[in-house]
Amino acid sequence: MRILILLLLPLVVQPLHARDVYKWITPEGEVVYSENYQPGADTIRVQDSKKKTSLKVDELDKEADAAATGDYLQFDIVQPSNDETIRSDENSVSVGLSISPPLFDGHAIHLYVDGKKLDSEIKTTQLVLQQLSRGTHTIRAEIVDAEGEMVKQSGSTTFHLRQAAVN
Known part of the structure; x- marks a missing residue:
């Protein structure tokens, strides 16, 4: 040692x-x-290092400031990508969200599919939508506080659900 x-x-x-x-x-x-x-x-x-490394201090500071004020720096739908065609025989789609800083205590996510809010509040950034009909769908998400007031909204993402294989 x-x-x-x-x-x-x-x-x-x-x-x-x-x-x-x-x-x-x-x-x-x-x-x-x-x-x-x-x-x-x-x-x-010893050769001088040409690569300069740096800690992303500014980003860490911004995230800490955002956490202190209760603000979100980023809230995006990262999966599926916009205009993506998804082939699934189960008619299910994986949805991924990116949130920075992470979801605060007392906050939840509402997911909207084709303008209709899902019944349950979401506390995770990964979920699977099931029993969707084939065709084109649009999703968006909102972060809400403990009173149900919208804090941050994602952009909309459109995707196309198709049958996986034709026999």
Whole structure:
């Protein structure tokens, strides 16, 4: 475990502009890496990383701010895609929603199929619509608060349900 830590340590503390890392073996047989030269150490050339990584701090801040104020940054129907043709012998369609930040306590989702609200409130972002008739359908969704007031509405998505196979 110590060797693994010693191997990873230079990667963590080494500045990106550093070019040389030195490697040597102690009398106890441990492999040591360092950016400081030691007599008898092997020199290892390290290339500068061209890839810049960054945490999406702005996005995390926006999501935290949205959660604090009770606002949703994003609410979309991601499945099915708009104008998609779905082939199903069971006449069922999977629906996927994307919500950011996640659904707040006391909030629920109302799903509308062809303008008619489903009977049940939804608390999940994945569901399956069953017993749909073949043809073209439009779905949309709303997030409602504990009083049933709309907080956020998705756009509408149209899809086409067709028979899977003709025998």
